[in-house]
Amino acid sequence: MTDVLIVGAGQAGMQIAVSLRDNGFDGRIELVGEEPHGPYQRPPLSKAFLHGAADIESLELRSPSFYVDNKIVMVSDEKVITIDLSGERGLAVTDTGREIHFDRLALATGSTPRRLPIEGVDLDGVLYLRGIADAVDLKNRWEAAASVVVIGGGFIGLEVAAGARMDGKQVTVLEAADRLIARAVSPETSEFYRAAHERRGTSVRLDAKISRIVGDGSKVTGVELEGGEVVPADIVMVGIGVIARGELAEQLGLETVNGAIVVNEFAETSNPRVIAAGDAVLLPHPLGGEAQVRLESVQNAVDQAKTAAKTLSGVREPYRAVPWFWSDQGDLKLQIAGLSTGYDQTVVRGTPDDESFSVLYYRAGRLIAIDSVNAVSDYMAVRKALGSGSTIPAELAHNLETPLKTLVVE
Amino acid sequence: MPKVTYIQPDGVETTLDARDGDSVMETAVKNGVRGIVAECGGACACATCHVFVDDAFAATVGEPGDLEDDMLDGAASDRQPTSRLSCQIKMNADLDGLVVRIAPEQV
Numbered sequence: 001m002t003d004v005l006i007v008g009a010g011q012a013g014m015q016i017a018v019s020l021r022d023n024g025f026d027g028r029i030e031l032v033g034e035e036p037h038g039p040y041q042r043p044p045l046s047k048a049f050l051h052g053a054a055d056i057e058s059l060e061l062r063s064p065s066f067y068v069d070n071k072i073v074m075v076s077d078e079k080v081i082t083i084d085l086s087g088e089r090g091l092a093v094t095d096t097g098r099e100i101h102f103d104r105l106a107l108a109t110g111s112t113p114r115r116l117p118i119e120g121v122d123l124d125g126v127l128y129l130r131g132i133a134d135a136v137d138l139k140n141r142w143e144a145a146a147s148v149v150v151i152g153g154g155f156i157g158l159e160v161a162a163g164a165r166m167d168g169k170q171v172t173v174l175e176a177a178d179r180l181i182a183r184a185v186s187p188e189t190s191e192f193y194r195a196a197h198e199r200r201g202t203s204v205r206l207d208a209k210i211s212r213i214v215g216d217g218s219k220v221t222g223v224e225l226e227g228g229e230v231v232p233a234d235i236v237m238v239g240i241g242v243i244a245r246g247e248l249a250e251q252l253g254l255e256t257v258n259g260a261i262v263v264n265e266f267a268e269t270s271n272p273r274v275i276a277a278g279d280a281v282l283l284p285h286p287l288g289g290e291a292q293v294r295l296e297s298v299q300n301a302v303d304q305a306k307t308a309a310k311t312l313s314g315v316r317e318p319y320r321a322v323p324w325f326w327s328d329q330g331d332l333k334l335q336i337a338g339l340s341t342g343y344d345q346t347v348v349r350g351t352p353d354d355e356s357f358s359v360l361y362y363r364a365g366r367l368i369a370i371d372s373v374n375a376v377s378d379y380m381a382v383r384k385a386l387g388s389g390s391t392i393p394a395e396l397a398h399n400l401e402t403p404l405k406t407l408v409v410e
Numbered sequence: 411m412p413k414v415t416y417i418q419p420d421g422v423e424t425t426l427d428a429r430d431g432d433s434v435m436e437t438a439v440k441n442g443v444r445g446i447v448a449e450c451g452g453a454c455a456c457a458t459c460h461v462f463v464d465d466a467f468a469a470t471v472g473e474p475g476d477l478e479d480d481m482l483d484g485a486a487s488d489r490q491p492t493s494r495l496s497c498q499i500k501m502n503a504d505l506d507g508l509v510v511r512i513a514p515e516q517v
Contacts (some may be wrong), residue, residue, distance in 0.1 A: 022444070061439070063440040213468060299456075302449050324456070326456075374480055376477055
């Protein structure tokens with residue numbers, strides 16, 4: 001019998017536990033998470049949850065009885081502090097002093113919001129958004145807030161900005177780079193989002209240089225830009241990316257890069273007794289090649305966790321998946337399939353100003369990714385094509401008269 | 411509570427009590443019904459909760475919306491006349507006894 005300890009009870013940690021049981025694994029499984037909730041969906045926290053369309057119970061990934069029925073020991077509100085792998089069996093100690101003995105270890109420690117290193121970040125009303133506690137805090141302040149400043153024009157920030165604008169608030173997005181979502185999408189998609197948010201009444205300030213956050217007493221009142229202009233704010237939401245939580249991995253001497261736990265295509269860390277999955281890892285590109293990537297998405301958490309569970313069950317099957325992602329910003333539905341990193345050509349299909357279009361990404365003439373905005377058919381066609389190793393000729397892709405799925409070739 | 415029955419591609423059936431207002435997808439996932447993946451958690455973004463609605467309930471359940479319709483066109487299993495994404499079907503008293511067959515391929 002093998003006992004598995006899974007540290008981190010997010011989407012990846014839960015999926016490792018579930019998939020182990022699906023695979024017929026009959027050892028003990030303990031899943032330990034530091035939040036006071038069982039595993040839950042994070043994506044709605046910046047969307048439906050904020051507007052009351054989802055309550056905490058509806059966010060649960062599994063019902064409490066599911067863990068009991070499947071003999072998964074689910075422990076909330078407890079944090080693993082130290083892990084020792086020097087003995088024949090591993091030993092973890094939690095913040096309550098409890099000791100957990102195990103044979104195999106799974107790290108699904110996730111990520112944490114990058115903190116803004118400027119004056120004023122400790123003022124009341126400067127918020128980050130990662131977990132339920134953050135979302136509840138934001139929601140409690142939501143109604144009374146007339147003005148919201150979002151620092152960081154990435155997915156989280158833009159989702160919150162869209163919701164705030166729909167609720168009639170004065171909204172300003174401050175982005176340090178010269179375009180929005182610069183790390184994930186092409187300049188064409190970035191420009192579309194800038195214009196679309198502006199059309200809805202949000203002020204988008206690119207190349208923004210923030211000097212400090214200002215307040216009245218302990219309460220935030222605005223964000224001061226270089227030059228002295230103050231953008232008023234009842235709430236300042238900071239969404240400037242996340243940092244992998246590799247503290248335990250580093251403690252164990254596992255290979256990490258900037259905190260991200262390096263794994264191979266079987267989700268094994270540099271110590272084969274330890275597997276890792278989800279936001280916290282740096283993994284080989286899931287469609288092959290030399291590149292190592294970090295993927296902060298539900299899809300990756302789920303699919304990589306399944307690979308990790310197979311490895312733990314003694315089945316060696318490399319991780320292969322088409323990465324995909326979505327971001328709902330008000331009535332704008334962005335869907336991304338594939339990874340566009342390293343593209344050398346883009347084809348725009350449709351007219352961005354119509355708020356329904358796609359950008360297809362190519363490298364050396366082959367399709368590698370798509371961003372679709374309110375263009376679900378395009379997205380589905382490309383997701384399927386990438387999954388079967390197919391492509392769509394770049395010179396034909398722009399023609400809206402022809403559905404993309406009819407253009408798929410080997 | 412309205413009941414919903416899931417039939418696996420291999421014929422295995424599971425019947426569950428649904429919370430009023432929960433979707434057919436949520437009810438399945440929270441109770442660990444295999445074959446309903448639902449990676450996007452109900453945002454109509456992934457098409458991995460594809461079911462075929464039993465003919466007797468097809469009219470009550472109704473047709474997919476435009477967005478769902480496009481998603482179904484690209485679903486991993488070919489769509490059938492009563493195909494729906496189960497995240498978009500909310501359970502209520504009218505759907506008590508609903509039967510859905512789970513599409514064989516989801517991703």
